[in-house]
Amino acid sequence: MPDTPKWRQIAENLRQKIESGELGRDGQVLPSELELQDTYNASRNTIRDAVKWLVTRGLVVTRPGQGTFVVTMIDPFVTQLTDDGAGPGAESTAYASEVAAQSRKPETSVPRVEIKKADGLVAVELRLAEGTPVVSRHQQRLIDGTPWSLQTTWYSMDLVTQGAVRLIQAEEISPGVVNYIEQVLGIKQAGWRDRFQVRPPDRRETEFFHLPDDGRIAVIEIVRTGYDESGQPFRVTVTTYPADRNQFVMLAGDVPDESVLRGAAQGGTG
Amino acid sequence: MPDTPKWRQIAENLRQKIESGELGRDGQVLPSELELQDTYNASRNTIRDAVKWLVTRGLVVTRPGQGTFVVTMIDPFVTQLTDDGAGPGAESTAYASEVAAQSRKPETSVPRVEIKKADGLVAVELRLAEGTPVVSRHQQRLIDGTPWSLQTTWYSMDLVTQGAVRLIQAEEISPGVVNYIEQVLGIKQAGWRDRFQVRPPDRRETEFFHLPDDGRIAVIEIVRTGYDESGQPFRVTVTTYPADRNQFVMLAGDVPDESVLRGAAQGGTG
DNA sequence: CCGTATTTGTTCGTATGTATT
DNA sequence: CAATACATACGAACAAATACG
Numbered sequence: 001m002p003d004t005p006k007w008r009q010i011a012e013n014l015r016q017k018i019e020s021g022e023l024g025r026d027g028q029v030l031p032s033e034l035e036l037q038d039t040y041n042a043s044r045n046t047i048r049d050a051v052k053w054l055v056t057r058g059l060v061v062t063r064p065g066q067g068t069f070v071v072t073m074i075d076p077f078v079t080q081l082t083d084d085g086a087g088p089g090a091e092s093t094a095y096a097s098e099v100a101a102q103s104r105k106p107e108t109s110v111p112r113v114e115i116k117k118a119d120g121l122v123a124v125e126l127r128l129a130e131g132t133p134v135v136s137r138h139q140q141r142l143i144d145g146t147p148w149s150l151q152t153t154w155y156s157m158d159l160v161t162q163g164a165v166r167l168i169q170a171e172e173i174s175p176g177v178v179n180y181i182e183q184v185l186g187i188k189q190a191g192w193r194d195r196f197q198v199r200p201p202d203r204r205e206t207e208f209f210h211l212p213d214d215g216r217i218a219v220i221e222i223v224r225t226g227y228d229e230s231g232q233p234f235r236v237t238v239t240t241y242p243a244d245r246n247q248f249v250m251l252a253g254d255v256p257d258e259s260v261l262r263g264a265a266q267g268g269t270g
Numbered sequence: 271m272p273d274t275p276k277w278r279q280i281a282e283n284l285r286q287k288i289e290s291g292e293l294g295r296d297g298q299v300l301p302s303e304l305e306l307q308d309t310y311n312a313s314r315n316t317i318r319d320a321v322k323w324l325v326t327r328g329l330v331v332t333r334p335g336q337g338t339f340v341v342t343m344i345d346p347f348v349t350q351l352t353d354d355g356a357g358p359g360a361e362s363t364a365y366a367s368e369v370a371a372q373s374r375k376p377e378t379s380v381p382r383v384e385i386k387k388a389d390g391l392v393a394v395e396l397r398l399a400e401g402t403p404v405v406s407r408h409q410q411r412l413i414d415g416t417p418w419s420l421q422t423t424w425y426s427m428d429l430v431t432q433g434a435v436r437l438i439q440a441e442e443i444s445p446g447v448v449n450y451i452e453q454v455l456g457i458k459q460a461g462w463r464d465r466f467q468v469r470p471p472d473r474r475e476t477e478f479f480h481l482p483d484d485g486r487i488a489v490i491e492i493v494r495t496g497y498d499e500s501g502q503p504f505r506v507t508v509t510t511y512p513a514d515r516n517q518f519v520m521l522a523g524d525v526p527d528e529s530v531l532r533g534a535a536q537g538g539t540g
Numbered sequence: 541c542c543g544t545a546t547t548t549g550t551t552c553g554t555a556t557g558t559a560t561t
Numbered sequence: 562c563a564a565t566a567c568a569t570a571c572g573a574a575c576a577a578a579t580a581c582g
Contacts, residue, residue: 042570
């Protein structure tokens with residue numbers, strides 16, 4: 001008997017059976033804890049330790065009163081982060097079109113608009129002093145009824161006082177906010193920078209995305225700062241996506257126009 | 271007493287104390303399990319359930335014989351994924367220069383070169399039939415002695431038979447492989463596509479990155495496919511990074527030339 | 541609708557092993 | 562070597578959610 005704990009051996013054995021398909025068929029997949037006790041000659045707590053490890057790895061889920069089920073992989077949604085050549089600002093309308101291209105039903109909540117004081121990240125990215133008033137527009141986005149992303153964009157209040165009054169109205173700005181700002185103020189988005197990181201979800205994200213509250217599923221946070229032609233930042237957007245159902249694609253230079261929206265192809269790293 | 275379990279209440283209480291700094295000072299931070307039993311009037315197993323939740327969330331680590339410690343955030347390393355204007359192929363040499371720019375010491379292992387048959391992902395990306403011979407070049411990269419990324423690149427064997435013989439030599443190709451292929455064969459990389467996803471680490475990654483074996487820390491996998499000027503793919507690179515110590519930056523259009531390499535600025539989403 | 545059986549969740553207790561100081 | 566602290570493993574009891582007759 002090696003020095004690997006018994007619960008770990010049981011977990012590995014179950015994992016192998018799951019991945020080989022031996023334990024992954026119809027509705028209820030894993031034997032009950034009571035049965036596993038007999039199978040592995042272990043106490044119920046040891047069995048539960050093994051199952052918990054599988055849960056943490058995302059291989060199974062447990063449901064009280066029902067049993068333990070193998071997890072069916074969510075069909076990932078692919079987001080293209082680079083401009084697709086449809087002109088500046090195309091990225092802000094990209095959401096609906098990309099979703100439609102994948103034959104899925106997008107939904108976007110009515111924006112929640114707030115006027116706040118710039119703090120930390122927002123102040124730094126927009127190069128404003130802390131406390132400067134800013135407009136924040138927050139939206140929730142769903143695909144096929146599944147929560148898919150949370151997005152908040154901050155603009156300096158200066159844009160509003162200069163005439164972009166629709167920024168503080170709680171309604172969709174249809175051709176895209178970036179287009180709207182260009183039309184009203186002549187401020188054109190010349191480029192943007194995305195900062196990409198993976199972190200544990202906060203409470204709001206855990207709730208909205210229906211993530212397990214043990215924080216084992218991370219969220220992907222993308223901070224996009226948009227700059228005008230003079231190099232001045234005029235908006236910063238923070239979007240979070242649950243890491244278990246999202247992929248991203250970036251293009252550089254000339255890439256053949258094949259579908260960049262395809263399912264995940266794993267494997268092949270051996 | 272609400273219906274939230276006792277272990278969860280204890281965990282939330284500890285979390286709050288940690289985040290407020292009440293329990294996050296010198297060396298050993300959390301009281302021992304024995305002390306916590308008295309503090310919260312709970313059994314040791316209940317205390318352990320609470321602490322385990324904190325461990326899963328990455329807030330603390332436990333060390334046998336020592337105690338439970340709050341986790342100090344690793345200083346993240348920032349990778350720029352877009353071309354920085356240094357010409358085609360610049361991205362393949364970007365690693366060392368970016369690391370140097372952050373005043374850190376990069377190390378790259380000698381490439382492990384293998385000749386294999388194209389399977390799954392590689393066959394699809396390179397548009398080869400499964401079983402076609404390919405060259406794989408694998409490298410491990412460290413920063414300041416910390417494992418930072420695992421990278422494998424596949425090339426069709428045709429490139430070797432056409433003259434790019436250094437591809438099958440187990441040594442660094444100094445100006446960059448993309449540059450080498452262009453010089454020897456005239457195949458120029460006109461563009462690339464990055465596919466970005468977050469997934470649990472496999473065994474090799476868990477070992478190399480020293481990740482906890484419960485899989486709670488994900489890896490970021492970037493699949494970069496490079497295309498020549500005729501739109502033909504000629505290389506595919508899979509790089510994995512541990513999600514807890516890496517950030518990425520992508521630029522589009524005109525972005526002012528400020529430092530894109532800065533520490534993470536959290537907060538500000540309230 | 542009700543009651544029962546099944547299944548997972550929570551909580552306690554106890555004992556022993558292993559790593560560190 | 563001894564004390565401390567976390568890790569593993571067992572057993573037991575009750576609660577809560579679900580399925581089913």
